[in-house]
Amino acid sequence: QQQVKQSPQSLIVQKGGISIINCAYENTAFDYFPWYQQFPGKGPALLIAIRPDVSEKKEGRFTISFNKSAKQFSLHIMDSQPGDSATYFCAARQGTGANNLFFGTGTRLTVIP
Amino acid sequence: GAGVSQSPSNKVTEKGKDVELRCDPISGHTALYWYRQSLGQGLEFLIYFQGNSAPDKSGLPSDRFSAERTGGSVSTLTIQRTQQEDSAVYLCASSSQRIRETQYFGPGTRLLVL
Numbered sequence A: 001q002q003q004v005k006q007s008p009q010s011l012i013v014q015k016g017g018i019s020i021i022n023c024a025y026e027n028t029a030f031d032y033f034p035w036y037q038q039f040p041g042k043g044p045a046l047l048i049a050i051r052p053d054v055s056e057k058k059e060g061r062f063t064i065s066f067n068k069s070a071k072q073f074s075l076h077i078m079d080s081q082p083g084d085s086a087t088y089f090c091a092a093r094q095g096t097g098a099n100n101l102f103f104g105t106g107t108r109l110t111v112i113p
Numbered sequence B: 001g002a003g004v005s006q007s008p009s010n011k012v013t014e015k016g017k018d019v020e021l022r023c024d025p026i027s028g029h030t031a032l033y034w035y036r037q038s039l040g041q042g043l044e045f046l047i048y049f050q051g052n053s054a055p056d057k058s059g060l061p062s063d064r065f066s067a068e069r070t071g072g073s074v075s076t077l078t079i080q081r082t083q084q085e086d087s088a089v090y091l092c093a094s095s096s097q098r099i100r101e102t103q104y105f106g107p108g109t110r111l112l113v114l
Helices: none
Strands: A004-007 A010-014 A019-025 A030-038 A045-050 A056-059 A062-067 A072-077 A086-094 A101-103 A107-112 B005-007 B010-013 B019-024 B031-037 B043-050 B065-069 B075-079 B088-095 B109-113
Touching: A004 A086, A010 A019, A019 A086, A019 A107, A030 A062, A030 A101, A045 A056, A045 A062, A045 A072, A072 A086, A101 B043, B005 B088, B010 B019, B019 B088, B019 B109, B031 B075, B043 B065, B043 B075, B075 B088
Parallel strands: A010 A107, B010 B109
Antiparallel strands: A004 A019, A019 A072, A030 A045, A030 A086, A056 A062, A062 A072, A086 A101, A086 A107, B005 B019, B019 B075, B031 B043, B031 B088, B065 B075, B088 B109
């Protein structure tokens, strides 16, 4: 059973456009929501993360929007660049006692020049 | 070291053979995790080590899978009697005691079972 559902599976965006990736969860015990970026042949790298006590977090061109009541969160990439082309994973951690992450199935983003 | 390292980077084996995958975490990191990434899938949690505590093995898919962490550092994931469905990328991650949420991933071991 997929604990974190991610969409879309793939996304093609024009350079300079906005890329939006969405995730949803059911487990209200989740307390930490990171996004990871993965390039081919590499391990995932932490991009940005949010806790459920805030509704938005912005770091440069990357923004997480968090809707606690809807149990949804999304990643927005502003002014998308070809170098952003990668696979993006959302994830969630269940409570402070556990530290393993539940990952979404990933979104392959392609930014075309 | 500068980051999490894993070896081998690629492994091809025959069905029924045992394989061992190695992970060297970032020096000083007390937590170590193993995940499996199958083609087109997200990362699936396998096992988690934290310091000297008993490991969380709740993600291991079968008793053919086991892992050890010696001396609180290097970890080995062992898959016995490999099956074709074990083919995947096996990723290791580590995190520090101070910033436990941030997991740093290695490049993974690509396992192909023929």
